[in-house]
Amino acid sequence: MTSKRHEEVGLTDAQVLEMYYYMLLARKIDERQWLLNRAGKVPFVISCQGQEAAQVGAAFALEKGKDYLCPYYRDLGLVLVFGQSARDCMLSAFAKAEDPNSGGRQMPGHFGGKKWNILTGSSPVTTQVPHAVGIALAGKMQKKDHVVYTSFGEGSSNQGDFHEGANFAGVHKLPVIFFCENNKYAISVPLKKQLGCESVADRAIGYGFPGVSVDGNDPIEVYRVTKEAVERARSGQGPTLIEAVMYRLVPHSSDDDDRTYRTREEVEEAKKKDPILVFGNYLKEVGLLDDAKEQELLSRVQKEVDEATDYAEQAPYPTPESTLTHVYGE
Amino acid sequence: MATKVLMPQLGESVTEGTITKWLVKVGDQVKKYDPLAEVSTDKVNAEVPSTVAGRVTEIVVPEGDTVAIGTLILYIEEEGGGADQPENTPAVNSADTSQQAKTVPAQAAEGRAAVSANLAANAAPAAAGQAVSGVGPDTNGQQAQRGKQRFSPAVMRLAQEHGIDLSRVQGTGMEGRVTRKDIQAIIDNGGQPAAAAPEAAPVVNTPVGVPASAAVGQSPQPVQAAAREVPAAAGDQIIPVTPIRKTIANRMVQSKHEAPHAWTMVEVDVTKLVAFRNQVKDEFKRKEGVNLTFLPFFIKAVVEALKEYPMINSTWAGDKIIVKKNINISIAVATEDALFVPVIKDADQKSILGIAKSIEDLAAKTRAGKLSVDDMSGGTFTVNNTGSFGSVLSMPIINSPQAAILSVESIVKRPVVIDDMIAVRSMVNLCLSLDHRVLDGLVCGRFLQSVKQKLEAIGPDTKLY
Amino acid sequence: MAVISFIDAITMAMREEMRRDPGVFVLGEDVGVRGGVFRATVGLIEEFGEERVIDTPLAESAIVGVGIGAAAYGMRPIAEIQFADFIMPAVNQIVSEAAKMRYRSNGDWTCPITIRAPFGGGVHGALYHSQSVEAMFTNVPGLKVVAPSTPYDAKGLLKAAIRDNDPVLFFEHKRCYRLIKGEVPEEDYVLPIGKADVKREGTDITVISYGLTLHFCLQAAEKLAQEGISAHVLDLRTLYPLDKEAIVEAASKTGKVLIVHEDNKEGGVGGEVAAIIAEHCLFDLDAPIKRLCGPDVPAMPYSPPMEKYFMLNPDKVLEAMRDLAHF
Numbered sequence A: 001m002t003s004k005r006h007e008e009v010g011l012t013d014a015q016v017l018e019m020y021y022y023m024l025l026a027r028k029i030d031e032r033q034w035l036l037n038r039a040g041k042v043p044f045v046i047s048c049q050g051q052e053a054a055q056v057g058a059a060f061a062l063e064k065g066k067d068y069l070c071p072y073y074r075d076l077g078l079v080l081v082f083g084q085s086a087r088d089c090m091l092s093a094f095a096k097a098e099d100p101n102s103g104g105r106q107m108p109g110h111f112g113g114k115k116w117n118i119l120t121g122s123s124p125v126t127t128q129v130p131h132a133v134g135i136a137l138a139g140k141m142q143k144k145d146h147v148v149y150t151s152f153g154e155g156s157s158n159q160g161d162f163h164e165g166a167n168f169a170g171v172h173k174l175p176v177i178f179f180c181e182n183n184k185y186a187i188s189v190p191l192k193k194q195l196g197c198e199s200v201a202d203r204a205i206g207y208g209f210p211g212v213s214v215d216g217n218d219p220i221e222v223y224r225v226t227k228e229a230v231e232r233a234r235s236g237q238g239p240t241l242i243e244a245v246m247y248r249l250v251p252h253s254s255d256d257d258d259r260t261y262r263t264r265e266e267v268e269e270a271k272k273k274d275p276i277l278v279f280g281n282y283l284k285e286v287g288l289l290d291d292a293k294e295q296e297l298l299s300r301v302q303k304e305v306d307e308a309t310d311y312a313e314q315a316p317y318p319t320p321e322s323t324l325t326h327v328y329g330e
Numbered sequence B: 001m002a003t004k005v006l007m008p009q010l011g012e013s014v015t016e017g018t019i020t021k022w023l024v025k026v027g028d029q030v031k032k033y034d035p036l037a038e039v040s041t042d043k044v045n046a047e048v049p050s051t052v053a054g055r056v057t058e059i060v061v062p063e064g065d066t067v068a069i070g071t072l073i074l075y076i077e078e079e080g081g082g083a084d085q086p087e088n089t090p091a092v093n094s095a096d097t098s099q100q101a102k103t104v105p106a107q108a109a110e111g112r113a114a115v116s117a118n119l120a121a122n123a124a125p126a127a128a129g130q131a132v133s134g135v136g137p138d139t140n141g142q143q144a145q146r147g148k149q150r151f152s153p154a155v156m157r158l159a160q161e162h163g164i165d166l167s168r169v170q171g172t173g174m175e176g177r178v179t180r181k182d183i184q185a186i187i188d189n190g191g192q193p194a195a196a197a198p199e200a201a202p203v204v205n206t207p208v209g210v211p212a213s214a215a216v217g218q219s220p221q222p223v224q225a226a227a228r229e230v231p232a233a234a235g236d237q238i239i240p241v242t243p244i245r246k247t248i249a250n251r252m253v254q255s256k257h258e259a260p261h262a263w264t265m266v267e268v269d270v271t272k273l274v275a276f277r278n279q280v281k282d283e284f285k286r287k288e289g290v291n292l293t294f295l296p297f298f299i300k301a302v303v304e305a306l307k308e309y310p311m312i313n314s315t316w317a318g319d320k321i322i323v324k325k326n327i328n329i330s331i332a333v334a335t336e337d338a339l340f341v342p343v344i345k346d347a348d349q350k351s352i353l354g355i356a357k358s359i360e361d362l363a364a365k366t367r368a369g370k371l372s373v374d375d376m377s378g379g380t381f382t383v384n385n386t387g388s389f390g391s392v393l394s395m396p397i398i399n400s401p402q403a404a405i406l407s408v409e410s411i412v413k414r415p416v417v418i419d420d421m422i423a424v425r426s427m428v429n430l431c432l433s434l435d436h437r438v439l440d441g442l443v444c445g446r447f448l449q450s451v452k453q454k455l456e457a458i459g460p461d462t463k464l465y
Numbered sequence C: 001m002a003v004i005s006f007i008d009a010i011t012m013a014m015r016e017e018m019r020r021d022p023g024v025f026v027l028g029e030d031v032g033v034r035g036g037v038f039r040a041t042v043g044l045i046e047e048f049g050e051e052r053v054i055d056t057p058l059a060e061s062a063i064v065g066v067g068i069g070a071a072a073y074g075m076r077p078i079a080e081i082q083f084a085d086f087i088m089p090a091v092n093q094i095v096s097e098a099a100k101m102r103y104r105s106n107g108d109w110t111c112p113i114t115i116r117a118p119f120g121g122g123v124h125g126a127l128y129h130s131q132s133v134e135a136m137f138t139n140v141p142g143l144k145v146v147a148p149s150t151p152y153d154a155k156g157l158l159k160a161a162i163r164d165n166d167p168v169l170f171f172e173h174k175r176c177y178r179l180i181k182g183e184v185p186e187e188d189y190v191l192p193i194g195k196a197d198v199k200r201e202g203t204d205i206t207v208i209s210y211g212l213t214l215h216f217c218l219q220a221a222e223k224l225a226q227e228g229i230s231a232h233v234l235d236l237r238t239l240y241p242l243d244k245e246a247i248v249e250a251a252s253k254t255g256k257v258l259i260v261h262e263d264n265k266e267g268g269v270g271g272e273v274a275a276i277i278a279e280h281c282l283f284d285l286d287a288p289i290k291r292l293c294g295p296d297v298p299a300m301p302y303s304p305p306m307e308k309y310f311m312l313n314p315d316k317v318l319e320a321m322r323d324l325a326h327f
Helices: A013-038 A052-061 A076-081 A086-093 A128-141 A160-172 A200-207 A219-234 A264-271 A275-285 A291-314 A320-324 B095-100 B113-123 B125-132 B141-147 B153-161 B180-188 B243-258 B271-288 B295-308 B352-368 B441-456 C006-020 C044-048 C060-073 C084-098 C151-163 C212-225 C244-254 C269-284 C304-310 C314-326
Strands: A068-070 A148-153 A176-182 A211-215 A240-245 B002-006 B016-022 B035-040 B045-049 B054-059 B066-068 B072-078 B261-269 B314-316 B321-323 B329-331 B381-384 B404-408 B412-418 B421-435 C002-005 C024-028 C053-055 C076-080 C114-119 C144-146 C168-173 C181-184 C197-200 C205-209 C231-235 C238-240 C257-264 C290-294
Touching: A013 A052, A013 A076, A013 A086, A013 A219, A013 A275, A013 A291, A052 A076, A052 A148, A052 A176, A052 A219, A052 A240, A052 A275, A068 A128, A076 A086, A086 A291, A128 A148, A128 A160, A128 A176, A128 C060, A160 A176, A160 A200, A160 C060, A160 C084, A176 A200, A176 A219, A200 A211, A200 A240, A211 A219, A219 A240, A219 A275, B002 B054, B035 B072, B153 B180, B153 C269, B261 B441, B271 B352, B271 B421, B271 B441, B295 B329, B295 B352, B295 B381, B295 B404, B295 B441, B421 B441, C002 C006, C006 C024, C006 C044, C006 C151, C006 C168, C006 C181, C024 C060, C044 C053, C060 C076, C060 C084, C076 C151, C084 C114, C114 C151, C144 C151, C151 C168, C151 C181, C197 C212, C197 C244, C205 C212, C205 C244, C205 C314, C212 C231, C212 C257, C212 C314, C231 C244, C244 C257, C244 C269, C257 C269, C257 C314, C269 C290, C290 C314
Parallel strands: A068 A148, A148 A176, A176 A240, A211 A240, B329 B381, B381 B404, C024 C053, C024 C076, C076 C114, C114 C168, C144 C168, C205 C231, C205 C257, C257 C290
Antiparallel strands: B002 B072, B016 B035, B016 B066, B035 B045, B054 B072, B261 B421, B314 B321, B404 B421, B412 B421, C002 C181, C144 C238, C197 C231
């Protein structure tokens, strides 16, 4: 039996099992959405597959109900931990009136919800980064101690809004965690065509705060570095940039075909390091999971996904006239 | 000549500056770029340098004073003197924009005084009535005509709502355009320009062979009809449409559009009329100096019949029909390029001689181009002598707003069956177009029968005087 | 009642709102110690401290984006863009984010930010310190675009903008800052965003404008009154959404409409105003709707004669008004 690494970073057995559950739930919701898309039932899917470990690991380091999220479109694992349900996600996929993100207005993946402290997001990438800085600034002005977590892809780390936001937060030592999910591709453009420097984490130094690179397939490591960043932020030491290195296991979206820009061999190789596989193995190694338990967990998740799909499919659409509401306040 | 130094604009949006300290005094020699004064503004504090070399001759603004940018602050007599340099604005040029907001140069007002005065007069309450002047020779001349060819949506709507005939409104706008205010003034005065205005409507007959004929007053105002793009082939001749032609076109369209035309015709045996007229015409000419044509007989018969059937002598007025008390007969008088419809006033009070004289008088005036507004106005029924150019059948367009028009065709000798025997008779067709809103076939039939009986009864007993 | 300048009315509005609501704060380039390059925020840092009057890094997208985040959280940020010309890097944040936050979250999140920007020329500012950029934002539902012309309106509308629960772009004509003075009450008042204001009653022609050119119209109207021409002058005040009712009423009153703005003509606010009039009161019109605007060139040149040519002035407005009156 290998050592329980999770205990070293302060995670309990129950917590790591819960982490695994969320990773699995995210993966199964995602897979279901692809099926629904290919069956012609939902128009669009944007995936979290391969990124669940980083998302869930980071989410466990944050304080639900207190800290704020400004996520990006792949953060399914993150928002599940923060309170969204499989049903919420399916309602969004089907663009139904009950979709808590947008009432069916936005594409799936555009998360939001005040009750979960998740700021509404958009499609132009990286715009959420300055928002996170703004929420942190507001918290500082109001003497609150919330931390703001914002995530984005490595492609987004090229955007002005990343640099402007990071610099602003660095100047004002704001409690922001800049979390880059480096999945190696900005749609089709590989990392080597995206960055002039070695890693995204290298960029932090220019803004006067630490940048850390971490194995994004390992939720425990991600938890550890994020926890440290949260503590720095909460204690007034300012922002941290975390680069979680991982691999996008599926095409960019349901409208993309990744065979045009990467080899199957490369993808197959990455699948060997699939975080769900790796983390499941770890849990088995430390004796927290066996085949029977795994099967039980899987069927629980599957049931959740099935029920969520049925519910969302049956749920009513928004009324056509509701197109006109919520332009301005009453 | 001394160079004027002005308060510079130190910074965008700044409009004034304060001289916090003079760094020179009168009599000082200054070099180019030597500081002259410390100036403070909302945005900056700065030293203002000289842009010329010379001697300070006068300090205009004392220390501590705040002045607008562009204000004269001191004089420098330039070295070498006499340089005719009027102003020196150090640093940023400022005079232009700082002053433009304040000044409204008067020159723009010049050259427009006439129009302005015109407009000003219009604005005065007393002028309201003037806008409703009758149709007369247009004092604004040719140019004025152009402005009247188009009406704004507001003018059209108001005119329609209040039944105002726009062709009778004298415009006060640019090039004589009828403005909304012109119409409003008419409405406010409860006035209808039509009351005093002549009806200078053209009459046109449609059969082939009838030249485009119309009657237009001297100054009825043309209305622009909707233009349509019609391609012209190579070699086609393009004739610009004159205002008169345009008026004719529009009045024709208007009449045909507004009044549902019905048409009927009777044949009249005028053998006795022809005989009688041939018998008396020479002596009539000698005694009265007037040609006795057939037309006065026809008009006389029409007038007598109108007295029997006054509905024919009426006009459609939207929610009512106005039956005219006076019987004024519009007649068609041709010139080379147009046809006019002067009016025989009170034709029911005239003998055949009187009618003949009126016709000759009006014809002469028409040919001389001397028809007055009065000659052109007030017609209640039109008689058109289409027979004069050989027509035997026509379908005239009603001279709006009258209710009917009668054309007298050529008198021709034809075999006619009388008492089962064939006889050669002088026959004439009388054609009547009627506004079916006002009139129906029955009354028109009776009217035509009456005209026919009166004409066929003419003979040696008929009174000419 | 004190007579103060346009810019002092702006400062007064911000100061009053910052006193009234601790959630109100100012951020932008040079807004703190310097008090703004135009001095609009002068004295604020002394009264409210650097936490609420924030000198930001030179990065417009962050100024607006950070403001948006704070606004979503519940603050009332006033972001200053130093010159409207420099708003371009922030357009994504304004149009994609601020304008759509309420709509895209189905009313869950709001964005009560005020973005102030000096616009317009006539101050030797050349291409990049003179632009009128309002038309870029008057096609963006979710935004409100305000452009006051008088100190009184500036104070009342800026206070309303700060209190508004939606994002407001607040354009201040920089030439008005110190040129235009007027009576401004010292007490608290707000003016309704979305309402135009009749600045002069008249019967012959209707002139619709905003910002600096509104004053040109008023000056020209004064002059024309001596010629017997009576001009009705409507100040739009809010450029989006437009006060359609007031526009139609003003246009119908005389049937002759001239729209005046410094921004270039094609695609400008005037086109929309004209469309509203054409749509709603064609049959009250007594003349073609006229527009007098800046020329359709990329921006205002530096050279004085060129700047003068570009800029409208009371003479140009007077002539256009007189022509229309005579039509």
